[in-house]
Amino acid sequence: MSTDRYTNRSGETPPQIPKLPADARFKGKEDYRLLADPLPTPQAEAISKLSQGQLLGLLEWLVPRDLEILDSLRSAKYLLTGQIQRLHVPVVKSQSGAIRNAANTMRKLKSYGLVKTFQRRIGGARAGSSSLIWCLTEAGQRFLNARDGLESSRRSHRYLEPSYVHIRHTLAIAECYVQLVEISRGGKKLQLKSVEWEPDCWRPYTCDHHRFQLKPDLAAVVCNGEYEDRWFIEIDLNTEALPVLLDKCKRYYQYLATNIEQRQNGGVFPIPVWIVPEEDRKQKLIAALDESFPNAPNMFAVITAEEFGGLIQTGADGIELH
Incomplete structure (x- = not known):
């Protein structure tokens, strides 16, 4: 290619992690619209204690789209539900339907303890689920590192929400x-x-x-x-x-x-x-x-x-x- 110009040109719950509600039916008015609790959930705490081999067992329960979303979160650090939808969930019938599908996927990944949301929103609560801000949990980071053969240390730390700016x-x-x-x-x-x-x-x-x-x-x-x-x-x-x-x-x-x-x-x-x-x-x-x-x-x-x-x-x- 020429460059010779100047151009600045869900499945069931994994057996080793009991009581995960991954198979719960999704309802559009349920908790994906609520502000998230910044404290780790019991499920997330359980997953954070898994060994690297046990984390790799989650691969059996994740589809390719789930892994693509996790990879995007690792690169971008934070993504809105609406951005996740635009990257990974095609619009079939309506934009709102695609947003609901993206929110459902994120709800499942959150129940597995791999992602979390922040209390604050971008655009306000009236923006609905598309305004939720997502990032990987420590367990999510460790899971991706284990999948990619990278080392990661297991460390516990106090939850700190980044500044709004x-x-x-x-x-x-x-x-x-x-x-x-x-x-x-x-x-x-x-x-x-x-x-x-x-x-x-x-x-x-x-x-x-x-x-x-x-x-x-x-x-x-x-x-x-x-x-x-x-x-x-x-x-x-x-x-x-x-x-x-x-x-x-x-x-x-x-x-x-x-x-x-x-x-x-x-x-x-x-x-x-x-x-x-x-x-x-x-x-x-x-x-x-x-x-x-x-x-x-x-x-x-x-x-x-x-x-x-x-x-x-x-x-x-x-x-x-x-």
Whole structure:
């Protein structure tokens, strides 16, 4: 593929874990709509004490979709029920039906002690089940490690819910990934080739004899026709002052000068994309970039969240860089 252009382009209950309600009939008005108890359930406590071999016994009770969802949660850290549905549960008759199916699956995985929810929601309780936030439990992490032949330590720790800002930021990164997957499904010309999550997308480098790390939120490669578009994605939720963003932009210029990325990818440096919440923030960041780096090459795309899908579909050609 050519890259010769500059593109910053349920089953029964497992016998060793008694009394799991995995075979209970799902009712749309039951507990998948309720706020979750942040304390571990007895079932989750029982599973957390299983050996690695016993955890692998759960494979008999999980279907491929269950495993795909668990893998997505390991990569993204947090996902909304609606995002899980868009990734893994196709719409057959209606969107609401697909959401119910996704919620039912998550309810089963929760009864197995592999996933949990948080008390807070994104979008409020009126958003229904699609606003529930899911993550792996410690047992879920250990189960995936056991399946993949990786070592994991068994440790007990007090439940700590992440901050609201951290959850929002992580879910915004996940939303970019979900949109990339949906765009890739929707067209023959566009294919999502690879995605690197944190910390795999971080890039170490040296500048003036000091070691640094460039830490994008996400890195993606999209095949767009005969070309590859490479992107470093940065999510701004208007929670940081502009000087903090500009300091990170400085790191991008430093990393560009090392030529590390270009040597590894046929002379191509990914386009850093700043995704901001609103037009006013976009214009302020563009003005700050122009003022702070007047003699530096234009290398940043600055867009609102609503413009992300259009940017990926258009590709690196024709976008304005700052």
